[in-house]
Amino acid sequence: MKVDVEDLKKSFQALYHATPLLVKSPGRINIIGEHTDYNNGFVMPAAIDKAIYIGVSKREDEEVHLFAKDYGQSHQVNLHELKVTEKGWPNYILGVTDQLLKRGYQISGFNLYIDGDVPLGAGLSSSAAVECATAYALDQLFSLSISKLDTALIAQKAEHVFAGVSCGIMDQFASVFGKKDHAILLDCRSLEYHYVPLKLDGYKLVLLNTNVKHSLADSAYNERRAQCEQGVAWIKEQHPQVNSLRDADLEMLDQCIREKDADVYEKCKFVVSENIRLIQAAEYLKDGNLAALGKLMFETHDGLSNKYKVSCKELDFLVEKVKQTDTVLGARMMGGGFGGCTINIVKNEAVDDLITSITASYSKEFELNLDAYIVTTASGTSQVV
Numbered sequence: 001m002k003v004d005v006e007d008l009k010k011s012f013q014a015l016y017h018a019t020p021l022l023v024k025s026p027g028r029i030n031i032i033g034e035h036t037d038y039n040n041g042f043v044m045p046a047a048i049d050k051a052i053y054i055g056v057s058k059r060e061d062e063e064v065h066l067f068a069k070d071y072g073q074s075h076q077v078n079l080h081e082l083k084v085t086e087k088g089w090p091n092y093i094l095g096v097t098d099q100l101l102k103r104g105y106q107i108s109g110f111n112l113y114i115d116g117d118v119p120l121g122a123g124l125s126s127s128a129a130v131e132c133a134t135a136y137a138l139d140q141l142f143s144l145s146i147s148k149l150d151t152a153l154i155a156q157k158a159e160h161v162f163a164g165v166s167c168g169i170m171d172q173f174a175s176v177f178g179k180k181d182h183a184i185l186l187d188c189r190s191l192e193y194h195y196v197p198l199k200l201d202g203y204k205l206v207l208l209n210t211n212v213k214h215s216l217a218d219s220a221y222n223e224r225r226a227q228c229e230q231g232v233a234w235i236k237e238q239h240p241q242v243n244s245l246r247d248a249d250l251e252m253l254d255q256c257i258r259e260k261d262a263d264v265y266e267k268c269k270f271v272v273s274e275n276i277r278l279i280q281a282a283e284y285l286k287d288g289n290l291a292a293l294g295k296l297m298f299e300t301h302d303g304l305s306n307k308y309k310v311s312c313k314e315l316d317f318l319v320e321k322v323k324q325t326d327t328v329l330g331a332r333m334m335g336g337g338f339g340g341c342t343i344n345i346v347k348n349e350a351v352d353d354l355i356t357s358i359t360a361s362y363s364k365e366f367e368l369n370l371d372a373y374i375v376t377t378a379s380g381t382s383q384v385v
């Protein structure tokens with residue numbers, strides 16, 4: 001449900017007896033380039049019109065008081081005794097606060113209220129949006145003058161330390177740097193980027209939410225990252241100039257990994273191929289060739305499912321179903337995997353019928369509800385006035 005800003009302000013006032021400084025930070029989609037960010041490769045995300053809203057006010061003491069509307073829960077802790085909590089949701093906020101302190105930023109106690117319409121656990125980076133919104137809200141509240149890039153880096157580090165996921169930079173970067181009607185072509189090695197117009201004439205972006213998040217998601221993510229690093233270590237024995245899979249080519253994989261470990265080889269091959277696909281996809285998007293872009297998206301899904309092995313039966317089912325139509329140009333699972341959403345490029349006139357029919361077949365197959373979101377792109381983290 002859309003966030004009612006006036007309602008949020010009233011709830012904040014009632015809870016903390018203060019007027020909030022209010023910011024929002026969007027969730028993201030990713031057109032193509034999956035599991036490439038932590039391999040120093042390329043990604044092509046975009047911020048979407050679903051965001052996390054955070055209200056903050058200063059306190060007279062050194063306490064941090066949090067409230068999450070979605071959970072109907074509060075959490076309180078001393079600013080100098082921050083630690084990971086089993087409640088889950090406060091960790092993203094506490095992790096950012098911890099990073100600010102570690103980097104020497106001058107902050108004191110604060111109240112924080114969180115609301116939002118980014119579906120949780122759907123692979124749309126609600127956690128990155130919380131982190132970026134927190135970093136920006138505290139930056140504004142305490143006049144810290146943090147750059148946009150540092151906001152994203154602080155948010156990423158918070159995820160590593162307080163959520164225990166060794167994520168790349170894509171999600172936080174997209175949330176901070178998003179631009180309406182554009183995707184971001186980001187080089188995760190240099191952090192140079194440019195905006196690519198997302199011209200979808202006659203088509204819409206439709207996300208299909210499996211409503212599952214399999215429990216191995218976080219551990220498998222860290223495992224994949226470790227396998228990629230192992231692959232790089234083997235390549236480096238013969239090619240010392242290679243520091244990440246971004247620097248490797250398919251020949252090097254054949255030469256240095258294939259014989260050693262078939263599984264690591266397949267994973268690395270996916271990453272190297274995905275970078276090649278992304279460069280090609282950016283060209284297609286520039287030329288308005290959505291059909292060719294869509295084909296690459298299907299290829300990416302195939303690789304994520306069969307080589308990188310981060311899909312699941314629910315995601316595969318959705319991609320297979322839309323492949324059989326002639327109204328969906330491309331589709332694939334998105335984000336870390338093991339659940340969450342697929343992203344689909346769907347012909348305008350076909351959107352309603354597609355959602356109706358696939359919702360019915362999905363619930364028949366899995367006895368689960370499917371949620372569908374027609375999304376548009378949006379700008380990045382900002383203050384709400």
Ligand code: GAF
Nearest residue numbers: 034035167168169170335336
């Ligand atoms: C998750 C991570 F947070 C990103 O950094 C990225 O690796 C993505 O999975 C896979 O492309 O969203």
